[in-house]
Amino acid sequence: MPLGIDRSHFYEEKVKHIEKSNRVKDERIGSLETENAMLYLKLAQLRGALQHTRQESIEIHEQFEDESRFRKSVAESAFKFKQELDNIKKDMQSVQSAAKEIPKQFNEQVQHANSVVQRHKMAFQSQSSSLSELQERLAHMELTLHDVTDRHAKEKKRRQELHNTLMELRGNIRVHCRVRPLMDFDRGQEDMSSFGRQGAKSEVVVHFVDDENVCVRTTKHNKVFEYERVYDMTETQNGLFDEVQPMLTSLLDGYNICIMAYGQTGSGKTHTMLGSHKNEDYCPTREPHPDEGVIPRAARELFRLTSEKQKGTHTVEVSVVEIYNNDIRDLLSHDPNIKHDINTGQDNSISLPTIISKQVDTVYDVMCLVQHGLCTRRESATLVHEHSSRSHLVVTLTVISQAPSFFSKNSVPGDTTPRDSKGRSSSLSSSGSMPSGSMWQSNDFSTNSAGQAVIKTKLQLVDLAGSECVGMSGVKGQALRETANINKSLSALADVLGALAEHRAHVPYRNTRLTHLLQDSIGGDAKLLILLCVAPAQRYITESLQSLGFGARARQVQRGQTKRRLPSSAEKVSLDTPKNSRSISVTGPPPFSQR
Numbered sequence: 001m002p003l004g005i006d007r008s009h010f011y012e013e014k015v016k017h018i019e020k021s022n023r024v025k026d027e028r029i030g031s032l033e034t035e036n037a038m039l040y041l042k043l044a045q046l047r048g049a050l051q052h053t054r055q056e057s058i059e060i061h062e063q064f065e066d067e068s069r070f071r072k073s074v075a076e077s078a079f080k081f082k083q084e085l086d087n088i089k090k091d092m093q094s095v096q097s098a099a100k101e102i103p104k105q106f107n108e109q110v111q112h113a114n115s116v117v118q119r120h121k122m123a124f125q126s127q128s129s130s131l132s133e134l135q136e137r138l139a140h141m142e143l144t145l146h147d148v149t150d151r152h153a154k155e156k157k158r159r160q161e162l163h164n165t166l167m168e169l170r171g172n173i174r175v176h177c178r179v180r181p182l183m184d185f186d187r188g189q190e191d192m193s194s195f196g197r198q199g200a201k202s203e204v205v206v207h208f209v210d211d212e213n214v215c216v217r218t219t220k221h222n223k224v225f226e227y228e229r230v231y232d233m234t235e236t237q238n239g240l241f242d243e244v245q246p247m248l249t250s251l252l253d254g255y256n257i258c259i260m261a262y263g264q265t266g267s268g269k270t271h272t273m274l275g276s277h278k279n280e281d282y283c284p285t286r287e288p289h290p291d292e293g294v295i296p297r298a299a300r301e302l303f304r305l306t307s308e309k310q311k312g313t314h315t316v317e318v319s320v321v322e323i324y325n326n327d328i329r330d331l332l333s334h335d336p337n338i339k340h341d342i343n344t345g346q347d348n349s350i351s352l353p354t355i356i357s358k359q360v361d362t363v364y365d366v367m368c369l370v371q372h373g374l375c376t377r378r379e380s381a382t383l384v385h386e387h388s389s390r391s392h393l394v395v396t397l398t399v400i401s402q403a404p405s406f407f408s409k410n411s412v413p414g415d416t417t418p419r420d421s422k423g424r425s426s427s428l429s430s431s432g433s434m435p436s437g438s439m440w441q442s443n444d445f446s447t448n449s450a451g452q453a454v455i456k457t458k459l460q461l462v463d464l465a466g467s468e469c470v471g472m473s474g475v476k477g478q479a480l481r482e483t484a485n486i487n488k489s490l491s492a493l494a495d496v497l498g499a500l501a502e503h504r505a506h507v508p509y510r511n512t513r514l515t516h517l518l519q520d521s522i523g524g525d526a527k528l529l530i531l532l533c534v535a536p537a538q539r540y541i542t543e544s545l546q547s548l549g550f551g552a553r554a555r556q557v558q559r560g561q562t563k564r565r566l567p568s569s570a571e572k573v574s575l576d577t578p579k580n581s582r583s584i585s586v587t588g589p590p591p592f593s594q595r
């Protein structure tokens with residue numbers, strides 16, 4: 001550039017140009033930065049997309065692997081299935097071939113079965129005729145068996161009746177034996193585990209054999225005793241009374257009856273006669289109770305029998321006495337400690353004139369009086385059992401019956417009552433069961449206040465005190481005296497039976513009050529039943545053998561024919577003078593006896 005030329009313009013232009021170029025560049029930079037930012041953004045987006053794609057590819061890879069594994073397992077399963085299928089196919093083939101065989105075999109079997117059926121059919125046909133024959137024979141045999149069983153039962157009953165009649169004719173004492181169940185107190189000092197076991201004191205050694213036999217079996221003993229009836233441990237009060245009941249019918253036919261429970265202490269005498277209770281707890285009931293014993297049942301039967309007779313012709317009186325330490329005590333008296341004497345009549349009839357006898361109309365009345373007596377009865381606890389009776393209890397029911405009309409004042413002279421061929425009055429036989437050959441006795445024939453002839457018969461119900469070994473009962477002092485008296489009176493009873501069985505001239509009735517009071521029942525004309533009570537345990541074996549022996553001995557006594565309480569000679573009854581005597585003793589020969 002020439003000197004002196006203004007260069008500022010140039011520079012200005014130059015600056016402008018540079019500024020313009022700078023502006024262009026700045027714009028260019030700006031747009032490039034924008035573009036760069038856009039590119040960064042795009043890059044970030046692409047990176048994000050890449051990341052997403054990577055993630056997806058991982059997932060796809062994993063899915064692929066899963067699928068590969070699945071395919072592999074499917075392939076494996078398919079292989080297994082194929083193998084199984086092959087096996088099934090093979091099986092199918094064998095089944096098919098077997099199935100092909102089945103109809104063949106079935107046919108063969110059917111043919112075989114047919115032939116068997118055919119054979120059996122033939123056999124059946126041949127046997128059916130013999131089967132019907134057999135059935136006929138079986139039916140016939142069943143009929144015969146039934147018939148034989150029936151005849152056997154009838155024979156047994158007839159034998160029993162004949163036996164009873166024979167016993168009656170001979171005047172035998174009937175003996176029934178009751179074996180009681182094993183009780184807790186039978187254990188004594190024994191431990192629980194050995195209760196009832198072999199060798200233990202409580203081992204059962206008295207066994208029921210059948211209705212008529214009982215046996216004692218131990219290492220030392222094997223003895224069988226026979227009685228009219230044996231009751232096992234399960235026998236109920238009702239079952240026992242069923243056997244006793246028929247005897248009571250004779251009471252209204254004019255026979256005295258005595259039922260006596262005998263046995264060692266704790267053997268079940270009170271249970272049998274009254275039922276199980278403590279004396280002071282006895283509670284009479286108006287209704288029959290399944291547990292009640294012979295006394296309430298006998299009273300019930302007596303009232304049943306009298307209810308069948310003409311109203312007002314029978315009255316019943318009750319007395320309750322005990323024999324304690326050989327003294328007779330009236331348990332219905334205000335002062336039971338008063339001792340009473342026995343009166344022996346000219347005809348050897350026994351009575352207690354000073355004791356109270358109360359008239360009763362119902363069983364309840366009877367049992368209330370018995371309960372009154374029981375509250376006073378002596379009992380105490382012994383080692384054997386808690387409520388041991390220390391006295392003999394005698395409950396007497398006296399039946400006062402109006403004698404049949406031909407004994408009355410109007411008909412006595414020149415008695416025209418029809419008689420049977422043996423001289424018996426037909427009106428008498430209507431009262432029932434006079435056994436052939438029975439004899440009549442007049443000692444209880446008397447008159448009532450209206451001057452009518454009456455007959456007194458008595459039912460004595462005796463709960464004896466228990467025989468016992470002093471050592472076993474563990475008693476001392478006063479109780480020892482009681483035990484000694486009990487044992488003495490019971491052995492006197494055995495002596496009396498011994499003397500009667502051996503027909504000795506002297507029978508020691510008067511050795512004790514017990515034997516004296518029971519004299520006309522044991523040795524006289526009463527029908528006597530002894531209920532032997534036996535405990536089954538080994539610990540009482542001595543006492544049980546003694547009781548069973550006592551029963552066996554009693555059965556041997558033959559007292560002669562039982563007698564009926566009726567006047568022997570109506571003509572001799574002085575009915576015109578009733579004041580003379582209330583108890584008319586007649587000594588002449590009986591008009592209707594079989595003699």
Ligand SMILES: Nc1ncnc2c1ncn2[C@@H]1O[C@H](COP(=O)(O)OP(=O)(O)OP(=O)(O)O)[C@@H](O)[C@H]1O
Nearest residue numbers: 180181265266267268269270271276388389465466
């Ligand atoms: N057949 C029986 N069934 C069930 N329990 C019975 C039987 N016999 C007796 N017992 C029970 O045995 C116990 C003794 O019986 P029980 O009092 O009758 O004897 P006992 O012979 O009268 O005795 P004791 O002479 O000492 O008075 C009572 O608890 C009674 O309940």
